[in-house]
Amino acid sequence: MSWKKTLITEAKKLIDMYPEKRSALGPLLYLALREEGYISNEAMSEISTLIGITEAQVQSVATFYSMYKQEPVGRYLISICKSVSCEISGSSVVNKELMEATNLNHLESDEDGIFTIEQVECIGACGGAPAIQVNYETIENIKEGKVSELCNWLKTEQPKVINSDEIQNKFGGITSFDWGIHDNSGTTGPYPGFQGYKTTGERL
Amino acid sequence: MREKRLLTKHMYENPLDSHTIKSYINNGGYEALRLVLKESSPEKVLDEVKDSNIRGRGGAGFPTGTKWGFLAKEEPRYLVINADESEPGTFKDRILLERDPHQIIEGMIITSYASNISKAFIYIRGEYAKSARRVQAAVQETYQEGFLGENILGTGFSLEIVVHLGAGAYICGEETALLNSLEGKRGEPRLKPPFFPAAMGLYNKPTLVNNVETISAIPWILQNSGKAYSKLGVEGSAGTRIFSLSGHVNKPGNYEIEMGCTFREFMEDLGGGVLKGKKVKAFIPGGASAPWFTGGQLDVKMTIDDVAAAGSMLGSGAVIIMDEDTSMLRAAKSIVSFFAHESCGQCTPCREGTTWMELILERIESGRGRASDIELLLDISDNISPGLEWPPKMTTICPLGPSAVSPIVSLMEHFREEVELLIPRKISL
């Protein structure tokens, strides 16, 4: 489906922020991700017209980066870190628990479209290993048992906004560093919550 | 030993609102900027930074003042802040981004003033969404306050800052790959020469690429003089540095210290010692790219030159402690696997070699290893980094290939028997 006028206006504003159009390719892919939950072929066609490059070139960039999902993902993308600090701190146990709790493998989504899980590389929470992210909001030092709790909570509560302070409080342990003040900002879907790409929300 | 808080001072003293401009200004923030704009000159700022002897905090450790001096005269020029912190074990930039974004912004404005730059970007990895939100909110506050935009403080100097998100690629932390990514292309490193960012960077124009921590030190340097900064730390490793400690320690976290102490002192005094009082089997001094040290090297000093002389690198300042019960093979496999997944795929040795090594390690781990596998791993490593020297030579375009070799070399050098035990022996009757 082609992009609505409002979306195109938003896209053009992002393009104007950069000295060259092509630099806005990344941000526009985030808009596409926000609209459809993944990068569809139609979205790539739209973006190619807006920026003035071929669809093959858009596809080339979109598939290079792991956060631009190429297949539809569930409402909650749970990413578990598998890099060395988390690995030596027991991330494989957490991973197993996650796979059992959701009955999914790496990059699989469930039929109801609620969960997608993935194993990712270092998310910068090594001081709170093992760590996971839900829609790119971090939970540090998630212990055995807490993962299934998290999955249940997500399934039943179906929060509209994922806020890191909230989920850290509920399911996390120690943190890499003092997070300071809690805030209510978070993300509204399986993409990073960022004001610039209108993907944020406020937890009520 | 204790922490010496320069960059982390404000955030620890004002935990409730250190990220707001109000708090930042109330605690002396943007004073350095005012001073610079009213009383200094671009040349003077450059001299201060040169005097400070500060070296890049991203991993390469290049003297920052020298880097600024290399920037070509052609216009337009750009400043790009590398906030794509993805080196396993590292989370020091994250605290600066989340807790004290204005320090970074002030550093950016001063840097841009000193180098005649009017457009700056800060490239934040997509997984650091919260950090990106904090930075963006701070940028907005700064515009409102009048420290960004046209004619800042009536001096005629103008600066625009754009916050740009990455999308999950470690290789974009390499400066030329970052520039490619910022240009809307695949994050593939460029050939150097000719694409040195100082001459041909963003859109082939002169570009300064600096790490978050480096740029965060600029306000302090300008406020307290470069000389004062150079007096901190030791020769060759001036100033303070935030080290990220993780792994099997009691108190993992970020610690800002004057450089010069040993790893043992750092781990025991600040890190609370090894978890459950166990012994250190091995530790990584500078992030996943660095060769490992064993427990016997805990007394090496935490400076760029000492660590280099001891056969590794201080790199991104990430210290990962592995205790006596750690499976070294699994640790090595985790790191090799990281590089195999993050390889951009441009050049043959890295693209094929890292995956091959990952597959061999998987096979060994699952009990299907062969006696020839150890030599094979070392030979593959040699084909990526000829001679297995330190500092490494490379047959690849960028250092990611040789980084993948570090754990293999360390594994075979110090823990070969452990690997051999996993390889089934033929039993002859």
Next chain:
Amino acid sequence: MTEKIKISVDNKVFEIQKGQLLIEACEENGIDIPRFCWHKRMDPVGMCRMCLVEVETPRGKALITSCTEKVTEDMIVDTESETVKKAQEGVLEFLLINHPLDCPICDRAGECPLQDQTMEHGPGESRFIEEKRHFEKPIPISDLILLDRERCVLCARCTRFSEEISGDPLIEFTQRGNQTQILTFPDEPFNSYFSGNTVEICPVGALTSTSYRFKARPWDLKSNQSTCNQCSLGCSVNVNVSQDKVLRYLGIDNESVNQGWLCDKGRYGFEYIHSENRILKPHSKIENEFVETSWNTSLGQVAYRIKKSLEFKEDSVAFIGGALGTNEDNYALAHLFKKVIKTDNIYLSDNFFLSHNLLLGDYERATIDDLDSSETIVLWGQDIKETLPILYLRVKKAVRNGAKLVLIGPKTSSWSSLATLNITYKPGNEIEVVNKMKAKRSKEYKKLVELIEGRSVTYLIGKSTVGHSENLIEKFITYVREISKAKVLPLATKANILGAIHMGLFNHENNLLDFIDKARERKIKTLIISGTDFISNSIYSKELKDALTYVEFVVSLDMFSNDTSQRADLILPVTTLNEKDGTFTNIESRVSRQNQSIPVPGQAKSDWEIVNDLLEILSCESIGNSEFQINTELTNNIQGYSGVTFTELDKPSNKKGVIVSQKLIHQQEEEIEEEIEEEIEEEIEEDTDDYSLIFYEKLYGDKVMQRNSPSISFLGSSRHIQISPRDAKSLDITDSDNIKLTVEDESMMLRAIIDQGIKSGTIAIPINRRGVNHFGRYAHGKIEKISEGEIFNVN
């Protein structure tokens, strides 16, 4: 200035041009450094790492990629040290770990850089025992090209070619790391006019062509150099033959013309040569049926008619030609018609033909190489990406190196973004271009003058639409010669047109309309046709169809049955390219060799042979009994051609061809009329149903030679118009809707394609399709949307 410096490679000292790439410098001096990703004609990327060599630096020996390293004074290079050898073995082992064992079924085997370099530099065995990467294989990425991702070594030659050289980045890397693969976008196939080049430069068998797949092994092939004749550029080609069949064309690196590249039409358009539809015996029409006959009988008939025309001084013999043949063919035909039959009834069938004034006028000629040294390039004529594709590549290269491009025309094209300035005007208003240039009132025309005034400019000039007046073209040339250092290349696109004119054929301003009149007046009794299917292709096809009915005897020298030859009384089978020796004159007046690579099929004869036989029957002096002899004749007799004998052209130093200088007709000194300063009117959107029609040729059409080349036969079958988004909206048309085009009471159904480059009030129509071309006579037409259920017959 080529400054020379000294470097030492493997203990030998060489003098090298400063600033050259090390790998190229070594190659030129006999040291072959293995490589995959480096290609002489593209920017180096240093990706495969195969070309690593050791170079002395102040810090000891360093391994560097020789393809990215420029030579410096006193450089010391070692290409054979142990470190280098290990690195080479390492890279090859890495490439082979995921490479499938496809050699027995792979087209590339036998001419494969991966095979060759593995034999030369590779490890003896592979130590890889894991599972290789697997992809679905092969997958078609266009009608012409298949992709096998398992074989791909990710050298990026194909993607770099598509982006850098041809400007069609339709294939690109996707994913990253060890999952990296080449792909097109779904539903966007690799429909580039230059896609065949990627097959040629791919160092493995990842890209293969449907045309050549599984046809032969390289050791079965015999190679012969020749010149393509699908357009007037005359690209140098390597003709690969096996068992007397032409199987494949490869590009030859002719520095001055095609630099190694070929367009797909030229590359795959030879397949008609072996079509089973070829006519190989003379046929005579008896009671509306074609019956085989003999050469003796047929030529006897023709000679008889010629004799009668001469005897009774009727001047009733005429010739219509298409300029396809060699210079030798055309020389013979010119001799026959001008010297023996002594007639002026010689006509060229070419919808976009430029006048002789333009083609041979007295102004400074540009060569293609001049593009590289021009400050500005101005193109006002056909879309060269469609009609002279390799010239478009040369223009693109010049622009990449800093030349400024100006495109003038009634519509913009797919590659207009390459231009610094795009000027459009309504078709029919060509006069305003020169006027506005002189007036310099509007911003874009000021810019145009700025870009050319006082600068060295190459002008590529032709007819931007069928109705483009040659008069106006001449006025433009006259004006720009005054204000700039101008070199002009007239865009005569049809094959060997310049050669034919130089040979004396077609050297009047005869128009096919003259022929039509004469025929209707029954002044033409015998018509000989060679190398053209004008009933299918000419804009006058309707009138010509009618005119032919007045001609008593029509002889068609042709290879195939087509709308024209079907109307003949006698079909004489002729040879084509590769079946005869000869020379070819290209658009720059560059003469090059065409070689015979396969035997003459059946009873076909070359045009010159037919002429020779007729001369014999007519008891006239022969002009030569072989191509060699005719070539000797023409080089002796045609002004400027003395240096282009077969022997001369076969010399290695003349491989690029030889430019012949021409000083034939002098342009009549036309008075440069004082142009009255016209009021430059604002473009008022006229409220009329009539659209101005722009007829242009696309690369692929449906001419008989293309129809009989299986690989490309369907590529030109689409009949469509291009319409502006605004007009489409007002007519309620969406992309690919069917519309009705009505011109002078005749209607036709065509598909509508919405195109941003079309100006409102104009329609662009690809003309080289049967049934469409005769509309080309007219300048205006009506467009209506076709409602559901309406069907139109295409005539």
